[in-house]
Amino acid sequence: MIEKIQELRQSGELEEALALAQEYLAEHPGDEAGRLEIAWVHYGFVKKAAKAVDLPAFHEHVDAILAQELEGEGIMGNSLAWQVHRVAKALLGEKPVRVEEIVKMLDKVRFFTFDIESDIMAYVMMLRLALKVKDRYEGLREFIEWWDLENLPEAEYEPFETKQGRRMMSLAERSYITYANQLIQLSDTDSELAKEKAVEFWPKFAELGRKRRDYRFFRGFRLPLLGVMGRWDEVIQEVLSEIRHHPNDPNAWILLGDALAHQQEENQALICFARALTSRAKPDAMIKAKEKLARILVKQERYVEARTEYRDILSFLERLGEHPSPSVLAVQEEAWFKETEPRPNNKGLYRHYSIQADNLLYADMPELSAVVNHTDDRRKRLWFRVDREVTGSASFGQLGFRVAPGDFIAVRIKKERAPDGSDRYRLLTARPNDEAPPGIIRMFRGLFSMKQGQSFGFVDREIFIPPHLVEEGLLMPGQAISGMAVMEYDQKRNRWSWKAVKLG
Numbered sequence: 001m002i003e004k005i006q007e008l009r010q011s012g013e014l015e016e017a018l019a020l021a022q023e024y025l026a027e028h029p030g031d032e033a034g035r036l037e038i039a040w041v042h043y044g045f046v047k048k049a050a051k052a053v054d055l056p057a058f059h060e061h062v063d064a065i066l067a068q069e070l071e072g073e074g075i076m077g078n079s080l081a082w083q084v085h086r087v088a089k090a091l092l093g094e095k096p097v098r099v100e101e102i103v104k105m106l107d108k109v110r111f112f113t114f115d116i117e118s119d120i121m122a123y124v125m126m127l128r129l130a131l132k133v134k135d136r137y138e139g140l141r142e143f144i145e146w147w148d149l150e151n152l153p154e155a156e157y158e159p160f161e162t163k164q165g166r167r168m169m170s171l172a173e174r175s176y177i178t179y180a181n182q183l184i185q186l187s188d189t190d191s192e193l194a195k196e197k198a199v200e201f202w203p204k205f206a207e208l209g210r211k212r213r214d215y216r217f218f219r220g221f222r223l224p225l226l227g228v229m230g231r232w233d234e235v236i237q238e239v240l241s242e243i244r245h246h247p248n249d250p251n252a253w254i255l256l257g258d259a260l261a262h263q264q265e266e267n268q269a270l271i272c273f274a275r276a277l278t279s280r281a282k283p284d285a286m287i288k289a290k291e292k293l294a295r296i297l298v299k300q301e302r303y304v305e306a307r308t309e310y311r312d313i314l315s316f317l318e319r320l321g322e323h324p325s326p327s328v329l330a331v332q333e334e335a336w337f338k339e340t341e342p343r344p345n346n347k348g349l350y351r352h353y354s355i356q357a358d359n360l361l362y363a364d365m366p367e368l369s370a371v372v373n374h375t376d377d378r379r380k381r382l383w384f385r386v387d388r389e390v391t392g393s394a395s396f397g398q399l400g401f402r403v404a405p406g407d408f409i410a411v412r413i414k415k416e417r418a419p420d421g422s423d424r425y426r427l428l429t430a431r432p433n434d435e436a437p438p439g440i441i442r443m444f445r446g447l448f449s450m451k452q453g454q455s456f457g458f459v460d461r462e463i464f465i466p467p468h469l470v471e472e473g474l475l476m477p478g479q480a481i482s483g484m485a486v487m488e489y490d491q492k493r494n495r496w497s498w499k500a501v502k503l504g
Contacts, residue, residue, distance in 0.1 A: 080109075184221070291313055449461070466499065
């Protein structure tokens, strides 16, 4: 009878073959040859359904094959994979794509038995398909774990170029960073399981990163994975270094905030999340930063600011056509949320903490005493001097506090090369200070002198009084005055001299 079933199947008489196979199994329940043969009959129906993209029939017969619980029949698994590929290709060509149907097939693929040695491409295609729908495949992490990235063939580790010359990531790079991202997301809901998985995955990820320096996107997942494993001290040190080179990377600030939060540094974490929101970020990063910031604000009972963040989160999600997370939905049911009105925006909060973020970022750098030697209200800039060699300027907004000429500030600065090849110093942080920079400050008292027709004058012939101070002080020749002078380089006389910066 087995031979007759095979004959009917091969001639395309599938209904007759199925009826005969069912009859045979009824008489010989559990017969291995009979189970295998009826599976191949159902496979005939699978091919037919795949060609017609008849999804109900496709699933019906795939389920019938799986019900036979065939052991070691890798050829069947390979064959089914090609039919899954055929259906998926048709579905991916539709608009809109029925992603849920592709996911439904992938969930069944995990129960296929494959013969990798005879047809590795059938197996590889299933991984590629899973990655194509990764944004809407909730079971993606489990699928990749089942697939086992150790099975990637060597050829899939090489990037390739499109016909237009565009470099594309290799399947290996895409797979590893996708799985890393799955673990990072898992850590938000099940940190212990995420940590267990990350510890197991890390040696493979780190080794591949060392071998393939051309895998550009690996770097972005390295530090978050260290965080998932609880290695926050390493994360803090490395991300601080990263931010110093790329200070406007919102994801780096979010990661630093996460690390500090895990170290129970809540206020510093708040600073980082607020700083992330001063940089241009993709919607997912912005929503993530806002929610993390809002949670801390709620803990600190700063409900108006927190309500403003949640208002923005809900607005973003609505525009993106996405649903709020369970945590955001839960917040909306809390009494404080219902009773609190949001403010127009939290930009002032972001600016306030942005300055503190710079102090956090450069905390291990020494502070230097400086004096403000000039301000320009129209340009909203100030100039400062540390010593004869070191001087610089900054905008008022960088300071976060008001200054006037003659004020002392403590600064952290970075030496840079100007376009003309000279050295210049960029202000990193500043705060009010009572300590005068040594060697460049002189308090003076004496008689003011000014030649007729000139708008400036001197004290004791050596301290220059600039025109604006003459005008502001309504100074007259012979008048006794006092004030502060700062050492400045006189370009005309090619020497150092004293210039008054304030009177009184």
